[in-house]
Amino acid sequence: MVKIHERKFVSVDPDxxxxxxxxxxxxxxxxxxxFNPMKSRIxxxxxxxxxxxxxxxxxxxxxxxxxxxxRDAIKQSPETGIIEVDKDKCNGCGWCIEAxxxxxxxxxxxxxxxxxxxxxxxxxxxxxxxxxxxxxxTLVTSDVxxxxxxxxxxxxxxxxxxxx
Amino acid sequence: xxxxxxxxLYVDLNTGKTHTEALNMDYAKKYIGGIGLGMRLWLxxxxxxxxxxxxxxxxxxxxxxxxxxxxxxAGNGHAFVAKSPATFGVGEAVAHGTFGAEMKRAGYxxxxxxxxxxxPVYLWIDDDSVQLLEAEHLMGKSPSETEDAIKDELGDYYVxxxxxxxxxxxxxxxxxxxxxxxxxxxxxxxxxxxxxxxLKAIAVRGTRDxxxxxxxxxxxxxxxxxxxxxGPATQKYRTLGTVENVLVHNALFCMxxxxxxxxxxxxxxxxxxxxxxxxxxxxxIGCSSCAMRCEHVVVVPEGPYKGTLTRMEYETLWALGPxxxxxxxxxxxxxxxxxxxxGIDAISAGVVVGFTMDCYENGILTRSDLGGIDAHFxxxxxxxxxxxxxxxxEGIGDLLAEGVRIAGQKIDKGAEKLAQHIKGLEVTGYxxxxxxxxxxxxxxxxxxxxxxxxxxxxxDVKGKVDRLKAEKGRGKMVRDLEDVYSLIDxxxxxxxxxxTYYKELADMAKLYNLVxxxxxxxxxxxxxxxRINTLGRLINIREGLGRKDDTLPWKVMNEPIPDEGPVKxxxxxxxxxxxxxxxxxxxxxxxxxxxxxxxxxxEIGMSELESIVKGKQEE
Numbered sequence: 061m062v063k064i065h066e067r068k069f070v071s072v073d074p075d076x077x078x079x080x081x082x083x084x085x086x087x088x089x090x091x092x093x094x095f096n097p098m099k100s101r102i103x104x105x106x107x108x109x110x111x112x113x114x115x116x117x118x119x120x121x122x123x124x125x126x127x128x129x130x131r132d133a134i135k136q137s138p139e140t141g142i143i144e145v146d147k148d149k150c151n152g153c154g155w156c157i158e159a160x161x162x163x164x165x166x167x168x169x170x171x172x173x174x175x176x177x178x179x180x181x182x183x184x185x186x187x188x189x190x191x192x193x194x195x196x197x198t199l200v201t202s203d204v205x206x207x208x209x210x211x212x213x214x215x216x217x218x219x220x221x222x223x224x
Numbered sequence: 225x226x227x228x229x230x231x232x233l234y235v236d237l238n239t240g241k242t243h244t245e246a247l248n249m250d251y252a253k254k255y256i257g258g259i260g261l262g263m264r265l266w267l268x269x270x271x272x273x274x275x276x277x278x279x280x281x282x283x284x285x286x287x288x289x290x291x292x293x294x295x296x297x298a299g300n301g302h303a304f305v306a307k308s309p310a311t312f313g314v315g316e317a318v319a320h321g322t323f324g325a326e327m328k329r330a331g332y333x334x335x336x337x338x339x340x341x342x343x344p345v346y347l348w349i350d351d352d353s354v355q356l357l358e359a360e361h362l363m364g365k366s367p368s369e370t371e372d373a374i375k376d377e378l379g380d381y382y383v384x385x386x387x388x389x390x391x392x393x394x395x396x397x398x399x400x401x402x403x404x405x406x407x408x409x410x411x412x413x414x415x416x417x418x419x420x421x422x423l424k425a426i427a428v429r430g431t432r433d434x435x436x437x438x439x440x441x442x443x444x445x446x447x448x449x450x451x452x453x454x455g456p457a458t459q460k461y462r463t464l465g466t467v468e469n470v471l472v473h474n475a476l477f478c479m480x481x482x483x484x485x486x487x488x489x490x491x492x493x494x495x496x497x498x499x500x501x502x503x504x505x506x507x508x509i510g511c512s513s514c515a516m517r518c519e520h521v522v523v524v525p526e527g528p529y530k531g532t533l534t535r536m537e538y539e540t541l542w543a544l545g546p547x548x549x550x551x552x553x554x555x556x557x558x559x560x561x562x563x564x565x566x567g568i569d570a571i572s573a574g575v576v577v578g579f580t581m582d583c584y585e586n587g588i589l590t591r592s593d594l595g596g597i598d599a600h601f602x603x604x605x606x607x608x609x610x611x612x613x614x615x616x617x618e619g620i621g622d623l624l625a626e627g628v629r630i631a632g633q634k635i636d637k638g639a640e641k642l643a644q645h646i647k648g649l650e651v652t653g654y655x656x657x658x659x660x661x662x663x664x665x666x667x668x669x670x671x672x673x674x675x676x677x678x679x680x681x682x683x684d685v686k687g688k689v690d691r692l693k694a695e696k697g698r699g700k701m702v703r704d705l706e707d708v709y710s711l712i713d714x715x716x717x718x719x720x721x722x723x724t725y726y727k728e729l730a731d732m733a734k735l736y737n738l739v740x741x742x743x744x745x746x747x748x749x750x751x752x753x754x755r756i757n758t759l760g761r762l763i764n765i766r767e768g769l770g771r772k773d774d775t776l777p778w779k780v781m782n783e784p785i786p787d788e789g790p791v792k793x794x795x796x797x798x799x800x801x802x803x804x805x806x807x808x809x810x811x812x813x814x815x816x817x818x819x820x821x822x823x824x825x826x827e828i829g830m831s832e833l834e835s836i837v838k839g840k841q842e843e
Contacts, residue, residue: 078517080510081322085294089443094433095294096329097382105381109405109521109533110507169431193296193450193515 067141068199069119070186076196079104079112083188090180090187098169101177102188117143117164117177128159143176150174226437227289227740228252233332235347237421238339242354247333253742259316260714260756261334262286262305263763269336272766276309277395277420279340288716289740292328292434296449299325299513301716308412309397310627311647311672313764315412318713321404322512326384329430346425359424364390366565367402374427387425388415389567394617395419396625398572406535410569412649412671437741445738449724453516457723461518466538467497477791478655482549482601483578484644484779487655488787491551500553518720522557529558536560542653543574548581549601559607566615572627575650577610579628582642588635595619644777647672656780658791659684660694664804665702667774670760678705694800699807707753714756755828758820762836771818774805815841
């Protein structure tokens, strides 16, 4: 079983994200053969022009969506950490949607069952990452994110010190 | 059907009834989409001599065939068309953002809005469901506030909204229509047309799939253009942005300053793109589907305007800055914010303020005329006070909201000579006295003074021609550029991406084919561009415009550039203008009066509109 430390998910750097929705188009094209942000597993939110961020599944440990499902329709793959939806069991009740802190699991407009990012496991790599023109998306583990944050914080400290 | 949605939505505000009709595919092939299709539909839905701000002036909203696809910059634009309350000829304005893609997903290529609602309303399009909702509570709100309020009351973040501000409600002839907070369909006063219909906003939500005719090749082309957009063709827009032009134009002495008193701003270093980016730009964002992103978001970090957040481009910075002699970027940003707040075209607004300052310094308008404002050039307080008055149509602002042409006529006392406009549309940031290819482009532009109908300044600014010379051959240059620019606004792709179409028409034809599945050669596309430009001309002819209107602002033809430097003494004489016009008309196959000849219309497949030129063919 893959431990949380090894689990990779799509993360956005909000400093780089420009809110262009290219990831939404790439996702819906890959998964649905259509350009339709309403069928994308990754969604861009823009608040007040300066804050832009793409949001998708974080592959949480002990995921709230799994716990919330009253029909046992959602499972987390022990191998990859990917959230898997049993389309036959799901009746679109939406408990998982309410449970997810990120709005990453959604009700499909046509199939009426929930759907979520699967890291494009058939394609080898998430297509949103491949297409993002700003290189704002990366496939990371929590450890790598924490490292990045630490390095960033210390760099900033260095800059501030140099300024003084 | 691919690319096109195949449907046109008709909204009758008199009766509140709506219906859809199939898109006329002959129009689609001939006029592509955007301004081309919009103008053609407008022509069918309007009567000659229609009063711009009357219920009879139909407002058309049209998309391009690529709207809603992933193609970078092509997915997101929309165009408005109506008779312009500023020029009394054809009015059109394009905006990008997110609105166009949403409307395509709702399943419409165009919306035709006729009549006038008894009460203020907004149009709510939720896929097939179309409603007119009460908008009394939105009146007086800015486009940004309106957008938020509508999203809130409809309970959906993904609703996209194009709306007018107070200026549009009050029928200002410089009013615009804004979507995505800061993206304006700015020029030719179409916000007032919306206001005259008691239509505060258009809100749209679309959930349909968009697919293309040849998906695999299409995705290859998307990939290719993603790469091109990382290259030199778009570097300017990705780095400093259009504001780079401030120092470039200033060095060339082609930046109109203080209402065309100078062509060079001695304080340009304080308002340069370099300073703007260093101090005020925390973030550059992109429109839907764009792979280059250009929108420089600016925030004032300190001082009296602290916290002001808006978008800034060269034209707006120039108009609110150097054109009014103002050298404070924080005040210019605040001015831009006021223009967006009231929903006025910031280019026209800056030119109106520059005009007012010129009138004031010449004693044509007094301090008491201006309600106590000390409107000297360079007074940034005066800029903001005047913008407030124009936005609210209060005091002198009521007159100034009519634009410089009408304001100049009404003030009289020589004010008309200070009104720098063509066909009633205020000038933009290119000093036409020393850019003579641009001067021709501006003079013949069917929507009035504007760089975006041709981009002919490029020849002058880049030194590809002698910019001080008016000579034969410029007509064809302008003509070819116009045809491409008309296509760009009909496809609708972003003009900032034009450099990525390395093979220009061949690339555009390929894109059109892959998306729509309709075969179109580059040659046929070129003719479509010519057709669209000719259509703009024909509408103007029907509405009474002609050669007499293909002219230049008074100062361009009467006040030589005074600044010491490379272009001192430059201006455009009547003889030069006549030479340029004759050359241009000839290259287009038009009469010396600028009327397309019958055989020309036949040649480009426009015989159905022959009646417009009938009896006007005599040389």
